[in-house]
Amino acid sequence: MTTELFQTAKSALINATKDVKHPFRYFTMATIGINNSPRLRTVVLRGTEEDLSLKIYTDKRSKKVTHIKENNNVCLLFFDHNEMLQLKIDGKAYLEQDEKILKKAWKQIREHAKKDYRTSQEPGSKIKDPEMIEYLDTSSHFAIIHIIPSKIEYLALKKDKHVRALFSKEGTNWEGNFLVP
Ligand SMILES: Cc1cc2nc3c(=O)[nH]c(=O)nc-3n(C[C@H](O)[C@H](O)[C@H](O)COP(=O)(O)O)c2cc1C
Known part of the structure; x- marks a missing residue:
């Protein structure tokens, strides 16, 4: 039954937000660039909701935010790698607009980690010396991105036979089908 696989995927996405050593804690996010070129980067999974919407933190000035504003x-x-399990998720990304939610999240970030979102120059700017980076005393560049999944593809490699399934969101339900691996 695909239901079991869906539950495995869901539990893993939830556990990864609680266990810093979980392999799903870090994942790759692709956006579509201005010239339609793909761009990948590693990000940290900060939250998984019951409806499987996912959350990451970033700097508003980063390329991924520019891309998402053009094409979400x-x-x-x-x-x-322990389970040889891959999840590929297609979805739409939204920037959190609620200042209260942004402020609450900012308060919970450890002081040294806040630096990731406080550089005086925007991320990706050329610099002469990495030791000379300056920081602003503001949270104004901190952003939360929510990703609302529409498709989840599950692939587990096993010695005897691999298992692949596609889950598609239909309204509020997820419909699953096995695929040829
Ligand atoms: C282990 C690791 C975790 C990262 N986590 C994040 C993250 O949670 N948010 C983020 O914006 N960038 C994160 N980065 C940096 C991104 O991979 C990327 O270099 C940066 O966000 C700029 O991407 P962009 O120019 O494509 O927007 C992480 C990098 C590494 C190596």
């Missing part, structure tokens, strides 16, 4: 289709790739 994203693709995410999770890989658990």
Whole structure:
């Protein structure tokens, strides 16, 4: 039954937000660039909701935010090397607009980690010396991106036979089908 596989995927995505050593804690997020070129980067999974919407933190000035503002289709790739399990998630990304939610999240970030979102120059700017980076005393560049999945593809490699399934969101339900691996 595909239901069991869906539950495995869901539990892993939830556990990865609680266990810092979980292989799904870090995943690859693809956005579509201005010239339609794909761009990948590693990000940290900060939250998984019951409806499987996912959350990451970033700097508003980063390329991924520019891309999402133009085209909010994203693709995410999770890989658990212990289970040989890959999840590929298609979805749409949204920037959190609620200042209260942003402020609450900012308060919970450890001081040294806040630096990731406080550089005086925007991320990706050329610099002469990495030791000379300056930081602003503001949270104004901190952003939360929510990703609402529409498709989840599950692939587990096994010695005897691999298992592949595609889950598609139909309204509020997820419909699953096995695929040829
Ligand atoms: C282990 C690891 C975790 C990362 N986590 C994040 C993250 O949660 N958010 C983020 O914006 N960038 C994160 N980065 C940096 C991104 O991979 C990327 O270099 C940066 O966000 C700029 O991407 P962009 O220019 O494509 O927007 C992480 C990098 C590594 C190596």
